[in-house]
Every structure is written in C-alpha cells, then in structure tokens.
Amino acid sequence: MEVAARMKSIPPYVFAQIGKKAKALADQGVDIINLGIGAPDQPTPRHIVDAMHEAIEKPANHKYPPFGGLPEYKKAACEWVKKRFNVEMDPATECTSLIGGKEGLHHLIMAYIDKGDICLVPDPAYPVYQTSTIIAGGTPHYMPLLPENDFQIDFNAIPAAVADKAKLLIMNYPNNPTAGIADLAFFEKAVAFCKKHDIVLCHDNSYSEMAWDGHKPPSIFQVKGAKDIAIELHTLSKSFNMTGWRIGFAIGNPQIVKALADIKSNVDTDVFAAIQYAGIAGFEGPREHIDFCNKLYIERRDLCIKRLSELGWDVKPNKATFYMWLRVPPGMTSEEFCNTMLNTAGIVVPPGSAYGPGGEGFFRMSLCTDKDRLSEAFDRMQKHSITYEMGKTPVK
Numbered sequence: 001m002e003v004a005a006r007m008k009s010i011p012p013y014v015f016a017q018i019g020k021k022a023k024a025l026a027d028q029g030v031d032i033i034n035l036g037i038g039a040p041d042q043p044t045p046r047h048i049v050d051a052m053h054e055a056i057e058k059p060a061n062h063k064y065p066p067f068g069g070l071p072e073y074k075k076a077a078c079e080w081v082k083k084r085f086n087v088e089m090d091p092a093t094e095c096t097s098l099i100g101g102k103e104g105l106h107h108l109i110m111a112y113i114d115k116g117d118i119c120l121v122p123d124p125a126y127p128v129y130q131t132s133t134i135i136a137g138g139t140p141h142y143m144p145l146l147p148e149n150d151f152q153i154d155f156n157a158i159p160a161a162v163a164d165k166a167k168l169l170i171m172n173y174p175n176n177p178t179a180g181i182a183d184l185a186f187f188e189k190a191v192a193f194c195k196k197h198d199i200v201l202c203h204d205n206s207y208s209e210m211a212w213d214g215h216k217p218p219s220i221f222q223v224k225g226a227k228d229i230a231i232e233l234h235t236l237s238k239s240f241n242m243t244g245w246r247i248g249f250a251i252g253n254p255q256i257v258k259a260l261a262d263i264k265s266n267v268d269t270d271v272f273a274a275i276q277y278a279g280i281a282g283f284e285g286p287r288e289h290i291d292f293c294n295k296l297y298i299e300r301r302d303l304c305i306k307r308l309s310e311l312g313w314d315v316k317p318n319k320a321t322f323y324m325w326l327r328v329p330p331g332m333t334s335e336e337f338c339n340t341m342l343n344t345a346g347i348v349v350p351p352g353s354a355y356g357p358g359g360e361g362f363f364r365m366s367l368c369t370d371k372d373r374l375s376e377a378f379d380r381m382q383k384h385s386i387t388y389e390m391g392k393t394p395v396k
C-alpha cells in the first residue's frame with residue numbers, strides 16, 4: 001500500500017510532532033505548559049455563539065450551502081473590510097468564503113502552482129506556504145526575513161531570473177512567527193515588485209486585528225492598483241476567537257478570487273451555513289472583545305519581557321500578534337534549546353527551524369496562556385537554570 005510520491009516530499013506537520021512529544025511526557029505524569037500553540041485561549045464571544053444557536057435551529061441552514069459562500073456572509077465580510085480598511089470589494093465577484101485561512105492558502109497555491117513553478121515564500125514562515133507548494137509540485141524560493149530588516153522582505157535580494165519565473169508570492173504582516181509588522185510603504189513595494197514581474201500577490205492578513213502600541217495593520221488593498229494582481233486572506237480564527245469553527249474569506253482581484261473559488265468548488269462544499277451566520281454576527285457585532293483580548297496579550301507580553309530579561313534575554317516588545325520571536329542561547333541550536341525546555345522544564349516551545357531554515361537560532365513563544373501559567377513557566381526556567389547564557393556551558 002505505497003503512498004503517493006508527494007507524501008515523501010512533505011515534512012511532517014511540526015505542530016503535530018511537538019504535540020506527540022508533549023503528550024508522551026504528559027502520559028508519564030509531567031505537567032506540560034504548552035507555549036507553542038497559536039490559538040486564542042479566550043472563548044468565542046457570546047453574540048457569535050448566540051447567532052450560531054439561532055441559525056442551527058433553521059432547517060434551511062442544514063442543507064448544502066452555496067459554493068463560494070452565502071451572499072449575506074460575503075456582503076457582511078465586505079462591509080467589515082470597508083469599515084476596517086476603507087477598501088471597496090464587490091461581494092459577488094471579489095470575495096469568497098474559506099474554511100479557514102489554511103484551506104484558502106492551500107487551494108490558492110493549487111490554483112496557481114504547477115509542477116516546476118516557483119512560489120516565493122518568506123523564511124521563516126507559517127509552514128503551509130512551503131508545504132502546499134511542494135504538494136503542488138512547485139518549488140518554494142525563500143525570501144529571508146531578517147531581524148536587521150525588521151523581518152520585512154527585501155525584494156531587491158530576489159534574483160531577477162527567479163522573480164521572472166515566479167508565479168505567486170505569499171507574504172504575511174503582522175507576521176507569524178516573527179511578529180514583524182509592515183506599513184503601507186512596504187506594501188507599495190510589494191505591489192510594484194509583483195506587477196513588474198507578473199506575479200500573483202497573496203497577502204495573508206490573519207493577524208490584522210491583533211495589534212497595539214499605535215500599530216494598525218493595513219490591508220494590501222489600501223495600495224492603489226493592488227487589485228490588479230493581489231488577493232488577501234482573512235480568517236475569523238484569530239480576530240473573533242473562532243479557531244475551531246473553520247471560517248474565513250478571501251478578497252481581491254476577481255480572476256484570482258474566481259480561480260480559488262473554482263478549485264474549492266471541486267474539492268469542498270463550503271462552510272456550514274449556520275457557521276457563516278455566526279461569522280456575520282462577528283462582523284456586525286461590537287469590537288470590545290478584540291480590545292479585551294489585545295489587552296490580555298499586552299499584559300502577558302510585558303510579563304514575558306520582564307521575566308525573560310531577568311533570565312538574560314534582550315527582548316524587543318512585539319507590537320502585533322500573540323508571538324514572541326526569541327533568540328536561543330548562543331551555542332545551542334533551536335532544536336537543542338526546545339528539547340531542553342521540554343525535557344527539563346516541561347515547557348513546549350517550537351524551534352524556529354520548524355518555520356524554515358531562516359528560523360534557526362530562534363524559538364517562538366506564544367502569549368495564549370494565562371499569566372499564572374506563564375509565571376510558572378518562568379519559575380521553572382529559573383529553577384532549571386535555563387538562561388540566555390546557558391549555551392556557553394556544555395548541554396547535558
């Protein structure tokens with residue numbers, strides 16, 4: 001029962017692997033603190049849950065939903081986009097529903113990448129960009145995200161021959177895993193680059209609402225002319241604490257949106273209608289829960305900065321996302337450090353190398369855990385002498 005050759009070309013999904021290791025320790029009775037997960041810990045807001053209750057009672061919603069999303073859902077999504085970013089999208093032709101951002105990314109890549117095609121992906125990055133490119137038979141070309149460039153892509157560093165051959169460029173700001181941010185001036189460069197080289201530009205705006213300290217993440221469509229070449233993916237997972245519900249949407253160039261919707265109509269039958277009505281309640285409801293969650297993330301970030309600096313880390317406060325992208329102690333690899341954290345302190349943190357070769361030397365800590373548990377994690381690090389200087393002594 002030989003699996004397809006493509007199965008051998010894809011690395012195992014890193015979070016599943018980490019989960020397995022952590023579970024094995026938990027089964028032995030270790031109290032694991034998981035700082036690896038990128039999912040809001042707070043529940044879905046009440047008004048969204050109530051809308052779901054109401055919608056699920058209606059038999060009409062028990063049927064197959066229309067391909068591409070309910071017109072009401074797409075209208076509400078586009079109105080939210082207009083209110084939030086002041087950009088106009090036609091719900092009928094410039095918007096399609098998604099079963100979450102991950103699904104949208106995979107199918108967009110399948111719609112544009114053929115065998116041998118180049119997809120420009122950031123390094124480090126959310127692993128799906130690379131993996132789905134490989135599944136499609138394409139070749140990912142890494143665009144390094146360097147601390148000295150504030151984790152922004154340097155378009156001048158992409159060789160012209162690669163740029164001319166590339167079909168798709170994926171970028172994501174606010175960024176997972178680096179927490180890097182971008183402003184409109186950067187987005188203008190991205191649009192100009194993709195236009196010059198005839199590349200479809202996909203902006204993954206999954207963390208658009210998770211920002212503070214004066215940063216308000218823009219949409220790529222705030223750049224004049226972006227609609228000629230771009231698509232932007234949004235998920236309700238992070239903005240509305242709806243990770244398990246599996247719902248998102250894509251907006252942008254009608255041809256690109258249609259290509260994505262066409263491939264989707266062949267392989268999935270869209271989002272359960274009741275969940276789309278719950279999504280509408282999210283778009284139309286109050287924003288207080290977003291501010292509430294962001295306040296929690298800021299408090300946790302500040303606690304992490306205080307405790308990490310006591311342990312020798314020099315940390316720059318992140319202005320967006322619930323991730324901290326931290327250097328591993330000099331003298332250790334990312335994996336060595338993360339194994340030490342798990343095996344000696346029972347703390348799960350993913351190694352930076354799991355997000356691409358450019359992530360080597362870093363690890364990611366998420367802020368989706370309450371302050372008591374975070375404090376407990378730092379107490380354990382202190383107890384086991386896990387400090388920024390630890391790599392200078394031999395690791396046992």
Ligand SMILES: Cc1ncc(COP(=O)(O)O)c(C=O)c1O
Pocket residue numbers: 038099100101102103126172176204206234235236237243247248
């Ligand atoms: C950058 C980025 N894009 C997309 C996703 C996918 O989110 P979902 O499939 O829950 O919408 C994630 C999830 O962590 C992410 O970090």
